[in-house]
Amino acid sequence: MKLATWNVNSLKVRLPHVLKWLEENPVDVLCLQELKTIDEKFPLADIQAAGYHVVFSGQKTYNGVAILSRHPITDVVKNNPLFPDDHQRIIAATTAGVRVVCVYIPNGQSLDSDKFTYKMQWLKALHDWLKDECATHPQLALMGDYNIAPEDRDVCDPAAWEGQTHVSEPERNAFRDLLALNMKDAFRMFEQPEKLYSWWDYRQMAFRRNMGLRIDHILLTQPLAERCVECVIDKVPRKWEQPSDHAPVVATLK
Numbered sequence: 580m581k582l583a584t585w586n587v588n589s590l591k592v593r594l595p596h597v598l599k600w601l602e603e604n605p606v607d608v609l610c611l612q613e614l615k616t617i618d619e620k621f622p623l624a625d626i627q628a629a630g631y632h633v634v635f636s637g638q639k640t641y642n643g644v645a646i647l648s649r650h651p652i653t654d655v656v657k658n659n660p661l662f663p664d665d666h667q668r669i670i671a672a673t674t675a676g677v678r679v680v681c682v683y684i685p686n687g688q689s690l691d692s693d694k695f696t697y698k699m700q701w702l703k704a705l706h707d708w709l710k711d712e713c714a715t716h717p718q719l720a721l722m723g724d725y726n727i728a729p730e731d732r733d734v735c736d737p738a739a740w741e742g743q744t745h746v747s748e749p750e751r752n753a754f755r756d757l758l759a760l761n762m763k764d765a766f767r768m769f770e771q772p773e774k775l776y777s778w779w780d781y782r783q784m785a786f787r788r789n790m791g792l793r794i795d796h797i798l799l800t801q802p803l804a805e806r807c808v809e810c811v812i813d814k815v816p817r818k819w820e821q822p823s824d825h826a827p828v829v830a831t832l833k
Contacts, residue, residue: 580675580806580832581606584722584795585816586683586778586825589615590643593823594622600816601629606829607649608674610681610722611635614643621645632674638667644681644723648674662704669705671712677803678716680709682723687744695744698726702753706760713760713800721762721798724778724825729754729764733793735776745792763804765797765830766812777812778825786817797830806832 583606587593590611601609609631614621618637626633626647635645636657644667646652656671658664671680682705687698713719727750731737740746758764776791785791799807809831817826 580608580677581829582608582677582679582720582722582797582832583827583829584610584612584681584724584797585827586612586724586795586823588613588823588825590622590645591616591620592821594625596816596819596822598625598629600827601631601647604813604827604829605630605649608677608679609647610679611645611647612643612681612683612724614638614645615640616643634670634672636667636670642667642683644668644670644683646670646672646674646679646681648679650675659704659708661708662701664701668701673716676718678712678719680712680719680721682721682725684723684725684727686726687750689744690742690747698744699749699753702750706753706756709757709760713762717800718802719762719800720803720830721757722796722828724794725754725796726794727751727754728792728794729796732773733776735774735790735792740792745794757798761801762798763801763807765799765804765807765810766793766828768804768807769810775812777828779817781824795825795828797828799830803832808833
């Protein structure tokens, strides 16, 4: 079984990329973030024609999340019931015996901004909700764009990023709190080459220079972690014309 997550930074723009990638990488489950489209304009027919069931929660211009699966999808929950929010950043569902939670965690903008306060409150509420979700669903995967680089090795230039959002101690502590729910960072379960990232700015030739961050993650509860045999970042779509600034992350379960 293969689980994947990808911030596509506009599904309308990136739909051909998603369909091409799925054809070349027929994963069982794909979580998408930053759809940037309302539900009425979601490309349902195209996704179904590719062989996937899908649930989604969209929003004009910003945010938006979706879960695609080759298997039937049940028990759908949109947003965090503990955190009333107009932003469409969470969708959860059960498929093939796995509880999949797709998240687009807020960016935070800067440490002294209201948006950072919102991010930290959002993360606390996510943790509190997931505590019960993990108890109810022992096989749970938390996948998405976390907008957090957990360690300095997940940052191209830690000194340059010091004092900025994505790398601050409060954010990293929140990430560790999620791990404390008996979850594993699938990517770090395996020996990985150095300087592997999942996001690169569009500016300053960041991708060519590999000036990136690893901020897209797949966290697995212990029963799923025990089944995980590989986790990789697929940089290929980042090389395509007019790409998303993120690359897919894929975990393989036996």
